[in-house]
Amino acid sequence: MAAKRPSWAPEGVDMEVPSPARMYDALLGGSHNFDVDRKAATNAAALVPDLPKVALSNRAFLRRSVRYLVDMGIRQFLDIGSGIPTVGNAHEVAQRAAADSRVLYVDIDPVAVAHSEVILAGNERASAIEGDLRSGSDLLTDVRVRNIIDFDKPVGVLLVAVLHLLADADQPHDVVATLRDALPEGSYFVISHLSSANRPEDAAQLGDQARNQSGVPILFRSREEITSFFNGLTVVDPGVVELPLWRPESEADIDEEPGRSLGLAGVGRKDSPTS
Amino acid sequence: MTTAHSVGRFATRWAASLKGAVAPAMTRAELEDFLRDLTEQLAEAMRSTPCRPELGRAVGKALIDAHYRDASVLNRTLALLDDGFVAELGYEDSADVASRISALHGAVAEGFAIALRDTVLAEQETTQRAALAAARAAEERRRASEARFQAVFAGAAVGIGVVDLSGAVLEVNDAMAGMLGRTTDDIKGRTIGDVIGPENIGHAYAEFQKLLAGDIDQFRLETAHLRPDGRVANVDLSMTAVRNRTGTPDFFIGVAVDVTERRRLQNRLWHESRHDALTGLPNRTLFFERLEAAEQPLGLCYLDLDGFKNINDSLGHDAGDYVLRAVANRLRKAVEPDGCTIARLAGDEFVVLIERCGSPDRVAREAEKMLAVFGRPIEFDGEQLSVTGSIGVVHSALVGRDPGRLMRAADVTLYQAKANGSGRWERYDPARGEQELTRHSLATAMPAALAHNEFLLHYQPLVSLDDSSVRGFEALVRWDHPRLGRVSPGQFIPVAEETGNINALGQWVLEQGCLQARRWFDEFGIDDLYVSVNVAATQLRQPTFVADVLGTLDQVGLPAMCLQLELTESAVAGDTHGALVALRELAAAGVRLAIDDFGTGYSNLAHLGRLPVHQLKIDRSLLASSRKGEVVDPAHDKIVAATISLAHSLGLDVLAEGVETTPQADRLRLLQCDGAQGMLFGGPVPVSEAAEVLACQTRRADSA
Numbered sequence: 001m002a003a004k005r006p007s008w009a010p011e012g013v014d015m016e017v018p019s020p021a022r023m024y025d026a027l028l029g030g031s032h033n034f035d036v037d038r039k040a041a042t043n044a045a046a047l048v049p050d051l052p053k054v055a056l057s058n059r060a061f062l063r064r065s066v067r068y069l070v071d072m073g074i075r076q077f078l079d080i081g082s083g084i085p086t087v088g089n090a091h092e093v094a095q096r097a098a099a100d101s102r103v104l105y106v107d108i109d110p111v112a113v114a115h116s117e118v119i120l121a122g123n124e125r126a127s128a129i130e131g132d133l134r135s136g137s138d139l140l141t142d143v144r145v146r147n148i149i150d151f152d153k154p155v156g157v158l159l160v161a162v163l164h165l166l167a168d169a170d171q172p173h174d175v176v177a178t179l180r181d182a183l184p185e186g187s188y189f190v191i192s193h194l195s196s197a198n199r200p201e202d203a204a205q206l207g208d209q210a211r212n213q214s215g216v217p218i219l220f221r222s223r224e225e226i227t228s229f230f231n232g233l234t235v236v237d238p239g240v241v242e243l244p245l246w247r248p249e250s251e252a253d254i255d256e257e258p259g260r261s262l263g264l265a266g267v268g269r270k271d272s273p274t275s
Numbered sequence: 276m277t278t279a280h281s282v283g284r285f286a287t288r289w290a291a292s293l294k295g296a297v298a299p300a301m302t303r304a305e306l307e308d309f310l311r312d313l314t315e316q317l318a319e320a321m322r323s324t325p326c327r328p329e330l331g332r333a334v335g336k337a338l339i340d341a342h343y344r345d346a347s348v349l350n351r352t353l354a355l356l357d358d359g360f361v362a363e364l365g366y367e368d369s370a371d372v373a374s375r376i377s378a379l380h381g382a383v384a385e386g387f388a389i390a391l392r393d394t395v396l397a398e399q400e401t402t403q404r405a406a407l408a409a410a411r412a413a414e415e416r417r418r419a420s421e422a423r424f425q426a427v428f429a430g431a432a433v434g435i436g437v438v439d440l441s442g443a444v445l446e447v448n449d450a451m452a453g454m455l456g457r458t459t460d461d462i463k464g465r466t467i468g469d470v471i472g473p474e475n476i477g478h479a480y481a482e483f484q485k486l487l488a489g490d491i492d493q494f495r496l497e498t499a500h501l502r503p504d505g506r507v508a509n510v511d512l513s514m515t516a517v518r519n520r521t522g523t524p525d526f527f528i529g530v531a532v533d534v535t536e537r538r539r540l541q542n543r544l545w546h547e548s549r550h551d552a553l554t555g556l557p558n559r560t561l562f563f564e565r566l567e568a569a570e571q572p573l574g575l576c577y578l579d580l581d582g583f584k585n586i587n588d589s590l591g592h593d594a595g596d597y598v599l600r601a602v603a604n605r606l607r608k609a610v611e612p613d614g615c616t617i618a619r620l621a622g623d624e625f626v627v628l629i630e631r632c633g634s635p636d637r638v639a640r641e642a643e644k645m646l647a648v649f650g651r652p653i654e655f656d657g658e659q660l661s662v663t664g665s666i667g668v669v670h671s672a673l674v675g676r677d678p679g680r681l682m683r684a685a686d687v688t689l690y691q692a693k694a695n696g697s698g699r700w701e702r703y704d705p706a707r708g709e710q711e712l713t714r715h716s717l718a719t720a721m722p723a724a725l726a727h728n729e730f731l732l733h734y735q736p737l738v739s740l741d742d743s744s745v746r747g748f749e750a751l752v753r754w755d756h757p758r759l760g761r762v763s764p765g766q767f768i769p770v771a772e773e774t775g776n777i778n779a780l781g782q783w784v785l786e787q788g789c790l791q792a793r794r795w796f797d798e799f800g801i802d803d804l805y806v807s808v809n810v811a812a813t814q815l816r817q818p819t820f821v822a823d824v825l826g827t828l829d830q831v832g833l834p835a836m837c838l839q840l841e842l843t844e845s846a847v848a849g850d851t852h853g854a855l856v857a858l859r860e861l862a863a864a865g866v867r868l869a870i871d872d873f874g875t876g877y878s879n880l881a882h883l884g885r886l887p888v889h890q891l892k893i894d895r896s897l898l899a900s901s902r903k904g905e906v907v908d909p910a911h912d913k914i915v916a917a918t919i920s921l922a923h924s925l926g927l928d929v930l931a932e933g934v935e936t937t938p939q940a941d942r943l944r945l946l947q948c949d950g951a952q953g954m955l956f957g958g959p960v961p962v963s964e965a966a967e968v969l970a971c972q973t974r975r976a977d978s979a
Contacts, residue, residue, distance in 0.1 A: 115405035
């Protein structure tokens with residue numbers, strides 16, 4: 001592993017390496033991506049042809065969960081690992097449901113952040129910053145975060161399709177716990193995660209390819225590992241389930257075959273310790 | 276014709292046909308609403324005359340805008356926009372309808388394609404711009420970082436340099452260049468060998484090679500660098516390899532600190548701590564370092580100025596200092612050319628060390644040279660000062676090579692030289708010297724011996740001649756020297772008196788004696804048992820003596836009558852008013868006082884009457900048998916008888932010392948002597964045996 005870079009030393013922008021944010025956009029049919037990203041996406045889809053459906057499912061889960069949070073009264077969202085906020089992004093969904101919703105996008109990819117800034121130009125209640133989920137405690141003190149998010153009020157934290165990019169060595173469970181402990185009661189955590197639970201062989205193949213070819217390691221974690229991200233939180237119904245099965249709006253929305261989704265998702269709420 | 280109901284039904288079919296190509300932003304219901312709008316537009320297009328292809332194009336564009344971009348979306352839409360559309364919306368199956376449908380197909384497809392192309396181009400444009408912006412931001416941050424690094428690099432107080440694998444200098448900052456005495460441009464491109472100096476590079480290069488080979492990760496060394504301007508800079512240099520991912524070094528970073536000032540200061544401190552500020556000669560510390568390290572055999576000349584105190588006292592310290600400097604200079608000129616070390620040890624004491632000194636005569640020659648420096652007077656402030664010195668001369672052949680012993684021997688010999696009339700040198704005399712050396716070593720060892728409890732007390736019974744019962748004990752001090760073994764009081768008491776240690780020793784004896792008496796008092800309950808402690812004349816003259824004695828009694832909790840102080844005649848003889856006052860105070864407090872060794876000196880009996888004394892102790896010499904073999908010397912016998920008679924008339928007890936035989940005891944009883952002490956009644960014994968004597972006596976008394 002490379003040594004941890006001091007905060008003042010910039011990370012370069014390398015267009016020769018696929019970025020998870022742009023690969024995801026490519027899988028969604030967007031054109032906010034480069035050849036290298038499309039190739040990586042195509043290669044992955046060659047192994048698992050329904051991969052674009054997983055991407056769509058995940059995007060739909062994001063939409064449904066953000067709406068749910070707005071219904072629960074959440075008006076500020078911290079979307080970490082947001083990628084490129086193209087169609088169906090969090091601020092569109094949230095602000096359509098409640099115009100006063102504020103959204104801060106955080107991504108480690110400077111291109112995705114620059115991209116977000118273009119898309120968010122003119123939107124006073126949404127902005128994007130470059131940041132690293134792995135140093136979550138830095139985010140909590142970052143003045144740019146504090147300008148948008150009021151940590152005295154409940155926050156909707158979106159960790160959608162990002163935790164599987166963290167290696168075990170990054171201690172993702174501790175990262176989530178740190179955020180959880182710092183936020184006030186009534187905050188929500190929205191988590192979706194690629195999983196080996198349903199199709200271990202496909203998961204293993206995709207994992208190998210991600211690690212060895214695209215240079216974007218992805219960890220397909222077990223259902224237990226994913227569920228334990230919600231430790232200390234009250235998991236709302238229907239629990240940690242396959243992506244399309246989390247509060248579908250109608251039967252017709254369920255496009256993936258039940259029992260086959262590569263993604264698990266859930267929403268947890270931070271309650272007071274006594275309740 | 277077209278009803279809201281039929282539009283809705285078609286929208287539902289349309290939405291179902293798009294299953295699998297759902298745009299994620301919309302729910303199914305939203306999608307159906309959205310498609311109902313599009314269906315209305317399509318219906319409008321069917322109705323319009325002339326044809327309005329822009330309505331069809333708008334529908335195609337709307338799909339793209341709603342993120343339905345997959346080619347299958349267009350396919351499914353066009354397939355539906357045929358018979359199904361006609362049937363659902365209730366159009367007649369006419370040529371006009373067919374041609375309108377066909378035109379609508381074209382318009383929707385066209386709108387879809389154009390919108391798709393525009394969207395993709397716009398998104399690509401945005402993406403490119405974002406990438407560019409990110410790259411620019413990264414570049415800006417890199418530049419800012421570089422600028423910060425440059426500021427740190429250029430402004431650092433420590434010297435920093437970057438060296439490539441060949442040892443060539445790639446970068447140096449101003450601080451480094453300053454240390455090396457060159458400009459940065461002058462250094463860049465040279466090898467480190469060039470810049471840190473050939474005399475150091477062997478040392479540094481070996482380390483550098485190890486660094487290059489990966490044997491070490493860094494090294495640190497101090498080099499004395501000869502700068503081009505001729506100045507020498509001491510540089511503390513450390514170099515660290517910066518390795519790439521494969522572990523091989525890419526380059527090296529050197530960090531240097533100029534330690535020239537620090538080194539100079541260290542040298543100065545070292546020099547100052549080892550030299551005498553007044554004369555500039557080596558001081559005691561340096562002298563002993565040299566002595567320890569000196570090559571045998573050794574000679575020492577220990578010089579002390581004669582009457583130096585007079586110069587200080589009469590002419591002032593300036594004169595004294597001047598004389599010391601003058602003497603130091605002359606001595607240095609006299610002996611340094613011979614390769615000797617001369618040092619000032621203290622005050623007016625100088626010492627010359629002669630290494631590899633083949634014979635004692637060589638030392639004598641140096642001593643002669645040293646004395647010769649006093650040949651001419653020293654002029655100070657217009658006065659001609661005649662100064663002389665005395666020298667003790669020793670050679671390791673006679674004394675051994677131990678530095679401490681050599682110095683003691685030199686000291687002892689110096690005092691002999693002084694005693695034999697100053698202004699001369701004296702050679703160490705082994706016969707006299709041993710004794711002196713022992714005295715000397717006892718004197719120096721005594722303070723530590725007191726601290727380390729090397730002294731102990733023995734107790735000799737003082738008995739009543741009436742019934743031979745023990746009335747008291749004389750406390751007698753002993754010294755268990757760790758090296759010399761048991762040292763006799765005859766040896767160390769005079770030394771203690773000479774050196775003034777007798778006061779501390781006397782106080783120690785007093786305390787221990789009182790403590791012991793108190794223990795016996797507690798254990799055996801004999802309330803008139805006393806401990807008798809010897810007091811030296813100097814002790815008695817201490818202004819605090821009375822307070823010390825009474826304080827000790829108080830602290831120990833011993834009744835004053837259980838303590839007896841023994842004083843010699845000489846201690847209380849003459850006009851010692853102070854002593855008399857002290858004795859009166861002690862006597863008044865109840866302390867017993869005895870005159871020790873009575874009869875050995877000039878016994879001033881008249882004086883004796885004025886003293887508040889309780890007891891006379893007749894010296895053992897008066898009890899010695901006569902030369903004719905008589906048990907009692909008739910001449911002495913008369914003196915003893917008269918002394919006892921006189922003492923009794925003055926109201927004093929008499930105790931005879933050194934009683935060894937029964938006839939002696941019988942005679943003393945006849946003369947009405949009160950008490951006795953001697954081998955007949957028991958010699959000095961350790962405290963445990965003394966306790967046994969008391970235990971026996973107590974048992975006898977109880978059984979009687």
